[in-house]
Amino acid sequence: MQERPVGDGRAPATGDPMATIPTDRSPDSTLAFLRAGYRFIGQRCDRYGTDIFQTRLLLEPTICLRGRAAAELFYDADRFAREGAMPARGQRTLTGRGGVQGLDGDAHRDRKAIYLSLMTPTAVRRLGQLFTDEWQARLPAWELAGTVTLHTEVASMLTRAVCAWAGVPLAGGELDRRTADLLAMIASAAAIGPRHWRGRLSRHRGEYWVGDLVGQVRTGSLSPPGGTALRVFAEHRDGDGHLLPRRIAAVELLNVLRPTVAVARFVVFTALALHDHPAWRQRVPGDADAAGQFVQEVRRYYPFFPVTAARVRRDFDWQGYHFPRGRRVLLDLYGTDHHPELWPEPERFRPERFAGWPGDPYTLIPQGGGDHLHGHRCAGEWITIELMKRALAVLTEFIRYDVPPQDLAVDLSRMPALPASGFVITAVRRTG
Numbered sequence: 538m539q540e541r542p543v544g545d546g547r548a549p550a551t552g553d554p555m556a557t558i559p560t561d562r563s564p565d566s567t568l569a570f571l572r573a574g575y576r577f578i579g580q581r582c583d584r585y586g587t588d589i590f591q592t593r594l595l596l597e598p599t600i601c602l603r604g605r606a607a608a609e610l611f612y613d614a615d616r617f618a619r620e621g622a623m624p625a626r627g628q629r630t631l632t633g634r635g636g637v638q639g640l641d642g643d644a645h646r647d648r649k650a651i652y653l654s655l656m657t658p659t660a661v662r663r664l665g666q667l668f669t670d671e672w673q674a675r676l677p678a679w680e681l682a683g684t685v686t687l688h689t690e691v692a693s694m695l696t697r698a699v700c701a702w703a704g705v706p707l708a709g710g711e712l713d714r715r716t717a718d719l720l721a722m723i724a725s726a727a728a729i730g731p732r733h734w735r736g737r738l739s740r741h742r743g744e745y746w747v748g749d750l751v752g753q754v755r756t757g758s759l760s761p762p763g764g765t766a767l768r769v770f771a772e773h774r775d776g777d778g779h780l781l782p783r784r785i786a787a788v789e790l791l792n793v794l795r796p797t798v799a800v801a802r803f804v805v806f807t808a809l810a811l812h813d814h815p816a817w818r819q820r821v822p823g824d825a826d827a828a829g830q831f832v833q834e835v836r837r838y839y840p841f842f843p844v845t846a847a848r849v850r851r852d853f854d855w856q857g858y859h860f861p862r863g864r865r866v867l868l869d870l871y872g873t874d875h876h877p878e879l880w881p882e883p884e885r886f887r888p889e890r891f892a893g894w895p896g897d898p899y900t901l902i903p904q905g906g907g908d909h910l911h912g913h914r915c916a917g918e919w920i921t922i923e924l925m926k927r928a929l930a931v932l933t934e935f936i937r938y939d940v941p942p943q944d945l946a947v948d949l950s951r952m953p954a955l956p957a958s959g960f961v962i963t964a965v966r967r968t969g
C-alpha cells in the first residue's frame with residue numbers, strides 16, 4: 538500500500554505550505570471519465586504515482602482517492618459529509634432524493650438503523666430461501682425454453698423474491714413491468730441521453746407505486762406481515778413521533794427492492810467466472826469455504842459501482858495535502874478492489890486469495906467500506922452475499938447447461954457493466 542503519495546513534483550503554491558495535489562490539466566474531465574469508466578481514477582493515479590489527484594467533473598473541482606488509507610480517511614464521518622455529494626442526475630434515477638444515502642450524523646444513524654433491523658441472519662436466510670424457491674419453480678420452464686438470458690431471468694426471480702420478503706404485493710401482470718423499472722433505475726446510474734430519461738421515468742413510476750402501498754398500510758387497507766420492509770418503513774416514527782413523509786418512505790423501500798434486483802448482475806458475473814474458471818465447478822459443491830472465497834472474489838474482481846462521493850465537512854490536511862471545506866471527493870471503489878499493493882496480481886481471478894483472509898473494512902469495498910451503522914457502507918451486503926451463494930449452489934449443483942458462442946465481453950467504459958449478451962445459457966437440465 539502506498540502510504541504517502543509523492544505529489545507531482547510541482548512547487549507548492551505561494552503561501553501554501555502543503556504539497557500540491559496532482560491535477561488534471563483538462564478544464565473538465567467528465568467526458569474522459571465516461572470514456573474510461575471504471576479505470577478513470579486508477580489510470581490517473583498510476584500516471585501521477587499517487588493515490589490522490591484532482592480534476593474537474595461536471596465542472597466542479599473534485600479530489601479523487603483510492604487505496605486503503607484513502608478509504609479509511611473517506612469513511613471518517615467527522616471529515617466528510619454526504620449531503621449534496623451525489624450529483625442530481627444520480628438522485629433522479631438511481632437513489633431518489635431524501636434517502637439514507639444523503640444523510641449525515643444522527644439523522645443518518647437513525648435511518649440506517651431501520652435498515653439494519655431488517656437484516657437479521659434469519660431474515661437474510663429467509664430471502665435466500667425465497668430466491669432458491671424461485672429458481673426451483675422456474676427450472677422446468679428453463680428446461681423447455683431452450684435458451685435463457687440469465688440477467689433478465691434472474692432479475693425477474695429476484696423481484697418476486699424481494700417483494701415477497703418485503704411484504705410488497707405483486708399482482709399477476711405486474712412482475713415484468715416492475716422488474717423492468719427496477720432494472721432501468723440501476724442501468725441509468727451513470728447514463729446520459731435516453732437511458733437516463735428511461736431511468737427517471739422508472740423512478741417516478743416506482744416511487745408512485747410503493748408510495749401508494751405505504752399509504753395503504755397507513756390507512757389499514759393493506760396489512761403486510763410485521764417486520765417486513767414495507768410495514769417497517771410505513772410505520773416507523775422518529776424520536777418526535779413523526780412518520781416518515783410518504784415519499785421518503787417510498788424512496789427507502791425502493792432502496793431495498795432496487796439493489797436486491799441489482800444482485801442479478803453479480804449472479805451473471807458468478808456464472809461468467811464459472812465459465813472462465815471451470816475447475817471451480819468441482820471445488821465449490823459441498824465446500825462452504827471455497828464457495829465463500831469464490832463469492833468474495835466475484836465481488837472484488839468484477840465491476841459494479843465505480844466510485845462513491847462525499848464532501849469535505851471542514852478544512853483539514855492529510856498526508857501533506859489540503860482538503861478545503863465543501864470540496865467534492867470521490868473514492869475509487871473499483872480501483873481499491875484492484876489496487877496492486879492490496880491485491881497481488883489484481884487482474885487475475887483467484888478466489889483462493891481469500892483463504893484465511895482476516896477481513897478488512899477498507900480493502901474489499903465493492904459495496905463501500907467502514908462501518909455499516911455509523912457510516913454509509915451498504916446495508917445489503919449480507920443479502921448480496923447470501924443471494925450470490927444461493928445462485929452459485931444452483932449453477933454448480935442443481936443444473937447443467939451449455940454456454941453457446943456469444944459476446945461475453947465486459948465493457949469497462951459502461952457503468953454499470955455487464956457482459957454484452959446478458960449471459961445466455963442453453964440446454965438447461967436439472968441434476969439435483
Ligand code: HEM
Pocket residue numbers: 637638639649652792793794796797799800801803841842845846870903904905906912913914915916917918920921
Ligand atoms: C448488488 C449488489 C450491491 C452493490 C454492488 C451495492 C453497493 C453499494 C454501494 C457502493 C453503496 C454506497 C457506499 C457508500 O457510499 O459509502 C451502497 C449503499 C447502500 N446499499 Fe448497497 N449494494 C448492493 C446491494 C444492496 C442490497 C441488496 C441492499 C438492500 C437490500 C442495499 C442497500 C443499500 C443502502 C440502503 C445503501 C445506503 C447506505 C447508507 O447510505 O448508509 N444494497 N451499496
